[in-house]
Amino acid sequence: MSLANETSRAQQLQERLRFAVETLNECIDVDANLRGGIPVVKGTRFPVSQLLAEIADSELLSGLALEFSLDGEVIRRLLEGLSICLDRPLANGHVSTR
Amino acid sequence: MATFQLDECLSARKLLRACAAEGVATVRPMPRRLKGSLDPTILATFMPAMSPLLTVDAAIADEHCGDIPDHHPGIVIIANAPTVPQTMTVSIAQRILSRLKKDFREWHRTDLRNSILRVTQDGVEVSRVIDGSLQGRLVISFSELNWTEKLSEVLRENAANA
Numbered sequence: 001m002s003l004a005n006e007t008s009r010a011q012q013l014q015e016r017l018r019f020a021v022e023t024l025n026e027c028i029d030v031d032a033n034l035r036g037g038i039p040v041v042k043g044t045r046f047p048v049s050q051l052l053a054e055i056a057d058s059e060l061l062s063g064l065a066l067e068f069s070l071d072g073e074v075i076r077r078l079l080e081g082l083s084i085c086l087d088r089p090l091a092n093g094h095v096s097t098r
Numbered sequence: 099m100a101t102f103q104l105d106e107c108l109s110a111r112k113l114l115r116a117c118a119a120e121g122v123a124t125v126r127p128m129p130r131r132l133k134g135s136l137d138p139t140i141l142a143t144f145m146p147a148m149s150p151l152l153t154v155d156a157a158i159a160d161e162h163c164g165d166i167p168d169h170h171p172g173i174v175i176i177a178n179a180p181t182v183p184q185t186m187t188v189s190i191a192q193r194i195l196s197r198l199k200k201d202f203r204e205w206h207r208t209d210l211r212n213s214i215l216r217v218t219q220d221g222v223e224v225s226r227v228i229d230g231s232l233q234g235r236l237v238i239s240f241s242e243l244n245w246t247e248k249l250s251e252v253l254r255e256n257a258a259n260a
Contacts, residue, residue: 033136036157043134045106045155053185083185089157 030091037089049087052079099124100206102174103144105153106133110188123206125152138165145170150210152176154186159214164230168259172210179218194219202246209257221245224252226259 028039028048039048055061056079065072101124104113109127117125132143137158142165144151150172159166159173166173176191178184198217199205214232216223221239225232236252238245 029134031136033138033162034134035137035155036161040134045128045134045140047107047185049185050107050154050187053187057187057189080184084183087185 032089032091037091039086039090047087049083049085052083052086056080056083101126101149102152103147103149104128105140105151105155107154107186108152108176108188108191113188113192116192137162141165147171150174154191156186156216159216159225159227159232163227163232166214166227166230168226168228169212170227172212173214174210175214175216177216177218179220182219197240198222201240202249204250208250208253210253211257212259213253213256222249224249224256226256 027042029042029044030037030039034040035045035047040046041048041051056076061076061079062072064070065075099122103126106128114125114127117123126149132140135143137155140151141158141162145165145167148171152174154176156175156177159175176186176194178186178190184190194217197219202208212226214225214227216225221237221241222245223235223237225235227233236248238248238252242248
């Protein structure tokens with residue numbers, strides 16, 4: 001791969017990450033005084049971790065698994081794992097993204 | 099009939115329906131105007147009220163005990179036991195509450211004033227706030243023989259300090 005191509009790929013990745021961070025900032029609040037600093041859905045007290053865990057626990061999942069011929073149990077475990085990763089404070093003290 | 103105030107994360111239709119079907123206590127969903135409120139606002143709103151607050155916010159009492167007055171209607175925190183790695187969901191909260199209610203049949207008639215209960219799969223921890231700090235943590239395991247009597251007694255003592 002040429003240097004120009006590598007630079008272009010790095011820029012593209014950087015741009016995607018910037019977009020991802022902006023998007024998450026629009027959807028998520030992190031505030032030490034809100035649910036102990038765990039990320040919540042913007043404008044609510046509802047943790048992102050609980051949202052993922054509720055999807056894993058819901059009927060929605062079996063429909064999705066059927067649609068794409070995926071193993072529902074694997075998707076459930078994936079969502080459960082992701083939810084546990086996010087179920088921790090990301091803000092201490094007076095940090096706030098609100 | 100006893101009334102419990104739900105925090106936002108528990109204000110799910112399936113929980114409201116299950117409580118209505120049980121018919122021994124009323125639960126109130128979180129008012130829309132409080133959606134997204136900070137923990138101190140939630141406590142400032144519900145601690146002077148009449149109904150115990152039911153929440154899955156495991157940290158609210160530990161991190162905001164300074165916002166909890168000595169006298170309040172009660173706080174029930176439903177949390178996973180340390181041995182349970184899963185994230186709390188409404189279904190898990192319902193199972194934990196069912197375990198409590200199975201043996202503690204008078205739960206809906208019990209005076210929870212001034213008590214902070216942390217209910218898990220393993221048991222109940224009861225504490226109370228005195229001058230802004232959490233005190234008197236008593237851990238009662240569901241495996242103890244007379245755990246319901248022990249729980250009733252400590253709740254009665256806390257309520258009597260009103």
